[in-house]
Amino acid sequence: MNNFTVEAIELTRLYGGREAVSNVNFTLSKGEVLGFLGPNGAGKSTTMKMLTGNLAPSYGSVKICGIDMMENPKEAKALIGYLPEMRPLYKELTVDEYLTMAARLHRVSAKNIKKAVENAKERCGLTHMSKRLIENLSNGYQQRVGIAQAIIHSPMVVILDEPTVGLDPIQIRDIRTLIREVGTDHSVIISTHILPEVEMVCDQVQIIDKGKLVFNGSIDVLKRQRVGNKLLIGLRNPPAIEEVLRISGVSEAESLANGLMRVRYAESTEPAEAIVQAAVQQGWGLYQIAPDQTSLEDVFMQLTYQEQLAV
Numbered sequence: 001m002n003n004f005t006v007e008a009i010e011l012t013r014l015y016g017g018r019e020a021v022s023n024v025n026f027t028l029s030k031g032e033v034l035g036f037l038g039p040n041g042a043g044k045s046t047t048m049k050m051l052t053g054n055l056a057p058s059y060g061s062v063k064i065c066g067i068d069m070m071e072n073p074k075e076a077k078a079l080i081g082y083l084p085e086m087r088p089l090y091k092e093l094t095v096d097e098y099l100t101m102a103a104r105l106h107r108v109s110a111k112n113i114k115k116a117v118e119n120a121k122e123r124c125g126l127t128h129m130s131k132r133l134i135e136n137l138s139n140g141y142q143q144r145v146g147i148a149q150a151i152i153h154s155p156m157v158v159i160l161d162e163p164t165v166g167l168d169p170i171q172i173r174d175i176r177t178l179i180r181e182v183g184t185d186h187s188v189i190i191s192t193h194i195l196p197e198v199e200m201v202c203d204q205v206q207i208i209d210k211g212k213l214v215f216n217g218s219i220d221v222l223k224r225q226r227v228g229n230k231l232l233i234g235l236r237n238p239p240a241i242e243e244v245l246r247i248s249g250v251s252e253a254e255s256l257a258n259g260l261m262r263v264r265y266a267e268s269t270e271p272a273e274a275i276v277q278a279a280v281q282q283g284w285g286l287y288q289i290a291p292d293q294t295s296l297e298d299v300f301m302q303l304t305y306q307e308q309l310a311v
């Protein structure tokens, strides 16, 4: 018996003979937040629906805390809280009424409903909104209500499909903080097409492209891929590129706008000190020197491009 809260085993879904999700494998443990990342149409929602037992896989299986979703759907689903892409809110209800209904649907026992509602509201910062009609709440608060219904029965696994889509920057920040908090005592899976979001809230990341996993690992591994052997240098009096290329260790240099220059070097030859010395000696007016990180978007492009080459 392992300790995995979620196991996806060779998950595959065909639509009209075409694979929308192809052979997806991963495991998740308690207290981890997993980001399911991919562009529109990559197969995220289809995967989420299979994980939550709302869509049958064409092949493969899902286990929630060791319980097979196909064999024992009722037991497996009871361990999951799910916020689909389209929020299942009844807008004519108040927050209290809706969460009470959600608790009943999730089979919270009658004597525990009040406590479960209070608890979910507190965790989602909704206590002061208890008597408000959902339709009168802002988009961000409606999303909190959606998350509150997903955690109301204290499920082992919380699955949130695109939880920050359509929110403003402050709402996005609040929802991300909430997801991290929820992730401390539940396993959480979020799907998103926003790379920095994954970096901010997730421990593990699966990158999916055209239905296939192209990266599966810890967020640290992904972040490390971003830190290439590059420096970004700001110079008030930039010299000719050739002069920079003469510095020991520098393998490539390119001029960018506003006197900035990007320099590449081989792994073992960090030339920062030599660049500072040259800049001082030759009066280049150095005002900035820092590692230049590849954006996560670039990493994503590289990963999906490698995958295309491999096909």
Ligand SMILES: Nc1ncnc2c1ncn2[C@@H]1O[C@H](COP(=O)(O)OP(=O)(O)OP(=O)(O)O)[C@@H](O)[C@H]1O
Pocket (backbone or CB within 6 Å): 015, 020, 038, 039, 040, 041, 042, 043, 044, 045, 046, 047, 193
């Ligand atoms: N019911 C369906 N019938 C036929 N094709 C479908 C169906 N649902 C999804 N697809 C196709 O499967 C692929 C994956 O769709 P899915 O909704 O899972 O992607 P996604 O990554 O969640 O994208 P988005 O962020 O746009 O929702 C797409 O090509 C989509 O057109």
